[in-house]
Amino acid sequence: MRKSLVVAKINLQNIKLAYIITAITMLVIVIQDIVMIILEKAGVFRNPPGNMTVSFGNYLFLAVILGAIFIPAWNFRRIMNLGGKRRDFFLGCAATYVIMTAAVSLICVILFYTYDRLMVSLLYRGGTLDIMYWFGWINNGVIVAFIQQFAFLLLLAVAIHTLWAVQDKWYGWCADIAIVAIISVFTPIAPLRAALVWFFNLIIFHPNAFVQITACMILAAAIYSLNMAILARKAI
């Protein structure tokens, strides 16, 4: 357990590129917002009353997505070179994503009630587009919404991690093709489209928060467990 946390710490400290890209993106948004506020105050520009923007906190999802790409791509071999074991990497990455997605979800909630509110009062009078809001999670209360968002982000992170971990193998490419095929084939065919809708309802839109959270966690655990077999075959 201790070594898993060490791996998690190493992982979180060594995805600087993910943090930099996210920070730059968010900085650009802040600069854009400041410039627009100044222009509005100066009377040069007037934001339309119904204008909306993406919630500031949601840009943090970029760090989760990029982290889930960089960790299997870069960190595995480096951790092995430091004397780590595959089992430590497996458990450590799980801890990494739990910590990371919980932190991102928490910051998103905080930003939703602070920065977003400020921007709504100053600039985007139509409101902000936040996934907690879009997916209706906020209707269950802020704490449940935080957990729903965390569960969804965890599922997203482990799915990207797992998919990325097999990209150097033929079955990784098969998985990519299968995902594209499912989406493109299922969408035009009504019964199959219904299956897709059912699936997305389960992991995102389900009215019962407990069901949505449980479905996301079980699916995340199932997908992540595939990494045991992937790591066992991975050459260093």
Added chain:
Amino acid sequence: MIEFTNVTKRYGRKSTKIIAIDDVSLSVSQPGIYCLLGRNGAGKTTLMKLMAGHIAATKGQITVDNSSVSTSRMPEGVNYIESGAIQFNIKVAELIKAAADLQDGFDMEFAEKMLTMFRLDMKKNFKQLSFGMKTMLTTIIALANQSKIILLDEPTLGFDAIMRDQFNTLLLESYNTHPRIIIVSTHLIDEIAKITERLIIIDNGGILLEAEINEVDERAYTLSGMVNLVLPLLDDLNCIGKTTMGSVMAAHIFDRRIVPPEGVAVNRLSLQDFFIQIVGGQNNA
């Protein structure tokens, strides 16, 4: 204890298949510093990676301490480090700390002593180190590990003469502190010979020779003299290579010592020359 039983490793698809290790059986049981010699592409790295469970064997069985080794069952007591191993680009001190946190029984005292001895700047990031220093740092991390088996793949690559000498000191210091199996693959044969006890020569994916250094010193020599004097002596000896220049012949022997007849000189065969002859000797024969 490392045990290879009829191990074969093939790379690539059917049409482009490369046999890196070909039906190798090998046993390494006694603690000591072992030297793994072989030409480029002989199979040294593959052999070491198989021992560490970094890659899977195509055929045969590998065991370490009687436990089967594969990529899914990396042996706990084996630490493999390759030259030019990539590391996180963080400060040297942070890398050492991370390694200490990841490994049970990491000898921090030894690591710090070696970092000071080799003047490795703890505040520098990994990428700011020279190639030689990077390798030295990685080697220190490996040797500070108290694993029962340490595998060092070309650890002196990129070292200058002084660093190579320091490396030998490091290796001996480590071995004296924690006696265990240390296998070093290298091309700098005569330098490693000063500290190594046993020699494993690999060629074309097969083990060509496994012997004590003392045994090689004792049994490897050159007979030189006139062709008509040297040639009859070779009938009863294992000649691993010979060079003829006009009427003078130098025959390289790996066999029992003989008392040469008058006119034939016996000269010491350096380890490097022995290696050249045993691996490529047939070209001269």
